[in-house]
Amino acid sequence: MIFRAPGRVNLIGEHTDYNQGFVLPVALALDTRIQTQPSSTNKLEVHSTARNETRSWPLSEIAGLTERHHWTDYIIGVARQLQSRGFSIPPLSLTIESTVPEGAGLSSSAALEVATALALLQDRELNRLEIARLCQRAEVDFVGMPCGIMDQYVSLFGREHAALKIDCRTLESEPVPFPDNVAIVAVNSMVKHSLGDSAYRTRVAECREACREIGVQSLRDATVEQARHNKRARHITTENRRVLDFVTAANAKDLTRMGQLFIESHASMRDDYEISCEEIDFLVDTAIGLSGCYGARMTGGGFGGCTVNLLVPESVPAFTQAIREACQREWRITPQFVECIPASGAGKISENQ
16 A cells, blocks of 8 residues: 655744644645555564665564654654554555655655554544644654644645645634635755754744743734734734735735735744744845745745745746746755645555556
8 A cells, every 4th residue: 555645835824833823834746655565574664765774673662762863753753653542553564755855844754754654554543633643743752843733734634726724723724725826836945954953942942931921821822912022922923913814815816915925924034033044035035026926935944945935827937047046146056946736635545656
């Protein structure tokens, strides 16, 4: 059997998920696929075709494994979460292929977690929301990244032809159809600053401290006025408002307003949340100066990775050429471009796909 789980691009709503706020991601056609075969050994075996690397563990030892700061931590973390819910891990050989670029802010880790969960379940029943929760807990408890649930959620619940507005407090969602006359293009800067992981944890801690200062359980509950003297809280409260405003603009097919909200979101991430970097700011500033670009912003955890851009469809070839030339001239970097076409969520696919 083969199981797939998509990566995602977050259109707007950055770092709001672990603050119980609103997000608006899109599941992508880029995905992680895991082919499963029964194993004759009493082990779980995994092989990554991209890394040409194979690892295996006796099934009896999985519950006692600890984090090794290795890509297989995502797999073991999910396996342990399934075991804690009473699911036995069968002896399997997993072959992993992925088209989701790592370190680009397109959620390669959640795609791997969700695909792993489906592969290890082997069609055994488990509610999709519970799969999202256990994959998130695998990343928080085992990998050690205090992430929200957005990435795992949209990987499972993604919709074709629509973004997904997610309320990260209630875990309810609704599809937001996108206007036909706009293209979404992610630009991978090919830059990933190592500061990112540690700063992500720092921002989570800073948000908790902001809650204590303001006197709220979550920054979801803070008003813009309450948060105006705290830069971290100010970003979260204004970003939540921008998500809701963006959904309204998308429903009204107001592309100009959608683009302006992108620009405002990036300024907030750059100045208030301080998670951008010189290369990403350059990409955004260059993009919004080009004809046919409604707006651009950083997407993902920060300190590198991707920007996401709203474009007139006919302008995409000229846009990619201009960005490529600007990056080569300024940074001697050749960026990658991903046309973001909303795709369906994770599931089993037939053997010949």
